[in-house]
Structures are given as C-alpha cells and as structure tokens.
Amino acid sequence: MSLLKKDTSFDQCIKCTVCTVYCPVAKANPEYPGPKQCGPDGERLRIKSPEFYDETLKLCTNCKRCETACPSGVKIGDMIAVARDEHAKMPLNIKTIRDFVLSHTDLMGTVATPFAPIVNTITSIKPVKKIMHKTIGVHDHKSLPKYSHGTFRRWYKQNCTSQALYPQQVHYFHGCFVNYNHPQLGKDFVKVMNAMSIGVQLLDKEKCCGVPLIANGFFDKAKKNAKLNVRNFEAAIEKYNSSIVSTSSTCSFTLREEYPHVLKVDNANVADKIEYVTRFLLKQFMNGNTPKMKPINKKIVYHTPCHLERTGGNLYTIELLKMIPGLEVVVLDSQCCGLAGTYGFKTENYDTSIAIGESLFKQIRQSNADFAITDCETCKWQIEENTQLETIHPISLLAMAIQ
Secondary structure, three states: OOHHHOOOHHHHOOOOOHHHHHOHHHHHOOOOOOHHHHHHHHHHHHHHOHHHOOHHHHHOOOOOHHHHHOOOOOOHHHHHHHHHHHHOOOOOOOHHHHHHHHHOHHHHHHHHHHHHHHHHHHHHOHHHHHHHHHOOOEOOOOOOOOOOOOOHHHHHHHHOOOHHHOOEEEEEEOHHHHHHHOHHHHHHHHHHHHHOOEEEEEOOOOOOOOHHHHHOOOHHHHHHHHHHHHHHHHHHHHHHOOOEEEOOHHHHHHHHHHHHHOOOOOOOOOHHHEEEHHHHHHHHHHOOOOOOEOOOOOEEEEEOOHHHHHHOOHHHHHHHHHOOOOOEEEEOOOOOOOOOOOHHHEHHHHHHHHHHHHHHHHHHHOOOOOEEEEOOHHHHHHHHHHHOOOEEOHHHHHHHHEO
C-alpha cells in the first residue's frame, strides 16, 4: 500500500491522551500501552518501518471508545485494526484453532444448528470446559453461546410467504446471532414491522458482517464477506429501493463504517441505506406510523453498547423505549461490558474482561430491575452470565408491548 493511500488522520492527534483515559483496556490491563501509543503515535513509526509494529495491539478490543472520546476525530480504533491487518503474524499454535472457531460464525453455525441440543450440552459440561481452558484457551468460567435447533432463515421461508403484500418493505440483515443462536429476535422483528404494515425481505445471500474475523486476524475472509454483502445490498436496493435494517448494533456499525475504513471495501452506493433498527423505527414513530401498544408495567435498565455509542445511536433506542407505555426506563452509566465480541472468551483476556465490566454488573445487580435491555448480542451474554438478570433486545421488548 502506498503512503498516499495511508490513513494519515494521526496528524490530527493533539496528544491530549483523552483516548487513553477513556480506554477500558488501558484502565484494566497495565500491559496495554493505550490507544494513543498504539494508534497515532505508533502509526507515525510504522510508516517509517514495519519493525515498529508491536503485538500489544492485539490487546485492543476494537470497542471504539477512544474514537468516541477523541476531540480531533482521529480514527484510532480503525488505525489499530489496519495495522494488525498489515503487520500481525498469525501464530502457529493450538489457540489459532480457538480463534478460527470463534470467528468463523457462518461455518460453525451451519455445522452446529442441526445438532444444537447435543452441541449445547457437550460445551456446557464442566469437564469439557476444563479441557477447552487447558488446551485451546477458552476460559472455563465462560459459557459458549447456545445454538438454535434450526435457523432463522429456515423459519422465515416456512412462515413469511406473504411479506411482499405489505405496502412498505425493508430488507433485514439478520446476522449470525439471529440466524444461528437466537431466531426469536428475528421473529420479534418481523412482528414489529408487520404491525406497522411493513413487510420484511431477506437478502438473497448474506455472510457474517466480519467483525469477529477482524478481531481474530482473519482479514482476507472478512474482506471476502464484505464484498459479497455489498453486492447483495446493491441488488436488494435496486429491487425495492428500501432500507437495509439490522438488529445488531455492531453489525450495522461494521457494514457502514468498517467496510471502507478497515477492510477497504467500497460501500458508497449502499451505506446510506443501512440503518440500525431503533433509528429506523423512531423515524417511523415520529411520522405517525406507531403500532398499538399495551402497557408493560416493568422496570428496565438500559446498557449502551460501545459501537452504538460511537455512532450516537443510543439516543434513538432510549427515546424508543420511553415510548412504550408503563415502562420505567433507567439508563445506566454503562461504559463497556468487557466482553467485546470474542475477546472475553479467551483465557488470556478473561480477567481484563471481567474487570472492565464489574462496574456495570454492580449497577445491574443493585437495580431491582425486571429486565436488562441492550442492543448488542455479546453484551447480552456478558450481562446475563455475570448478573443472572434476563437481558433482551429493545425489539423483543417492543414485540411484547404490541397488541
């Protein structure tokens, strides 16, 4: 890559170190130099010579909180991710197997969903978790995500044959979590949209948005997925000229922002059509397309995911929650939950992950809430595992309220 094509936004860094103060990893792990040193400071050196690349960049969780805090608009997290793409070496050891399994979600989901009850049982047995801890480095205090016995796409094909009859249409990027782990969220999405006279179409094909692949160093596969997704977005928009809506705050962020900046995949023709679901819904509500809702007399605590805060999208979710009758909404001083996708599953990162999330867990345990609400699937896993409070998506809560 020529220097002319390099991201030189590090020149905007004023060395204020606000990013390091705001970084959850720098607070919890003294081995991590922090985003200023790994991002703009390091990039100035890496341009001179790749020998200045430091493997401590792998300690970055890609939470983007450094970018949220930066007063100069430096894309610090992107800079670190691109540096890993260009300079990191894939280690040849057994933990590479772990990283492959955690990141290749389409492959693992396709293999596991037909045998979900068996797979879920085996991976939850304590001796098996101990073996994974000692061998491939998945911490034995972590529970691997449970698979659904049957995918969301299969359910959709069997139950949603009349979607094209609705006067308005959206395309749904369901993502790996909904398809392989939690089809109920996809069903709730269809219910909410249909209650507003909006039909739901699926893309002809979709692949993992790429964020777990980026996090684990499989950049070539992430780029391949991104190119396939963009082609299918273009085809969907040409057919319906409708929004592409995601129920994952991280997927929608990655599809819009990471593709051009980290993966160098051009999404200019489709980026403006990609929306996170609560932004799409709040606009519909404000324009008078509000479904009939019954009161939900519950107390909920809301946790803002890092990637949603990066885009300012948490404001849409909070306002949407406030429009549900009878709901007591408490917005937590969240910061980061600590799981960061696949990061917290790894033995070497587990203590850092828990230290980052402890303040959030404490707030939730003391809240006496009926539910925790969050827009991110991995935040859901982390909160439920460390607080024992059922954690659901805003769309599932909205589906409960719809008459």
